[in-house]
Structure formats: C-alpha cells, structure tokens
Amino acid sequence: MRLDIEGKAAITAPTHAQTARALKSLRSYGKSSYASLTDDAGNYVQVAGGGVSCMIERFEFGGERWRGFHDKPSPVRPDGTILAFRAGNIPMRSDEWFMADQVVEVFLAFLGGAPYPPFVHWRLAPGL
Template identity: 85%
Template sequence: MKLDVEGKPVNTVPTPAQITRALKSLRSYSKSSYASLTDDSGNYVQVAGGGVSCMIERFECGAQRWRAFHNKPSPVRPDGTILVFRAGNIPMRSDEWFMADQVVEVFLAFLSGTPYPPFVHWRLAPGF
C-alpha cells in the first residue's frame, strides 16, 4: 500500500495512525487538499477536500470508478454545490459530502481489506 498526500512525500508502508493523522489534516484551502491510498494492484480510494467537506471515490483496476454517497443528504449543500480544492472544482450531489472521520473509516477498511462501513454506498463517478 502507498499513501499519497498532496504536498508530502509518498508513504509506502502507512500505518493506520499515519493514515488517520494525514486525513484529519487535509483542508480544501491548504497545500494538502487531496490524498489517496493505493494497493499493489493499482486499486485505490481517494479523498478531496477536508474537515466536514470531503468527497470520496474508489477505483478498481480494469473496472470502474465510484463516488461515495450516504443516506443523509446535506440540507445546506444542495445538488450542484461545488467542492473547491487545490486540484480543481468538483460539482457534488447533496448526499456526497463526508466528514474526515468517515473518510478515515473508509480508508482503514481499504487498508485492512475489510468491508466498507455500512454508512457508505457507491455509484458510478461522473464521467464513467
């Protein structure tokens, strides 16, 4: 596994504690607004944003890219709200906004090869 955090050296043997610390330090307005965790086959999970404004995606080699969503749409972020971070602007649906603690759970499930948390669901990412 390798943990890649924008603006930081790649960590080729990340521990759960290092992943947690890195994800909780992300901010959409800082020099670290993106992170990914990639396995040896090239499958990955990635996050953009930080804090209470995170977007999660996963990719499986030879398959598809999916965007995470949940069953509690944001009442303050309607469909079409833009996630702005250093790598660009992404239009989001109201049920695609996650908090950093939830992102940590998804990344640690990917790291350990266990099922994703029950609060996360997946749909094809836009453009796929």
C-alpha cells in the first residue's frame, strides 16, 4: 500500500495511525487538500477536501471509478454545491459530503482489506 498526501512525501506501507493522522490533517483550503491510498494492484480510495467537507471516491484497476454517498443528505449543501480544493472545483450532490472521521473509516477498511463501513454506498463517479 502507498499513501499519497498532497504536498507531502508518500508513505509506503502506512500504519493505521499514520493514515488516520494524515486524513484528519486535510483541509480544503490548506497545503494538503487531497489524499489517496493505493494497493499493489492499482486499486485506490481517494479523498478531496477535509474536516466536515470531504468527498470520497474509489477506483478498481481496469474498471470504474465510484463516488461515495450516504443516506443522510446535507440540509445545508443542496445538489450542485461546489467542493473547492487546491486541485479544482467539484460539483457535489447533497448526499456525497462526508466528515473526516468517516473518511478515516473508509480508508482503514481499504487498508485492512475489510468491507467498507455500512454508512457508505457507491455510485459511478460523474463524468465517466
């Protein structure tokens, strides 16, 4: 596994603690606004944003890219609200906003080869 964090050196074979710490330090407006965790086969999970404004995606090598969503749409972020971070602007649906602690759970499941947490569901990522 390899953990890549914007603006920082990659971590090969990251621990759970390193992964959690890196993800909790992400900020949409900061020097590190996205991260990815990639396995040896080229599959990965990635996050953009930080804090209470995160977007999660996963990619299956040779397959599709999927966007995470959940069952509790945001009442303050309607469909079309923009997630602005250093790599660009992404229009989001109201059910695609995650908090950093949830992102950590998704990344740690991927890191450990476990099923994703039950709160996250997946749909094909837009633009594909």
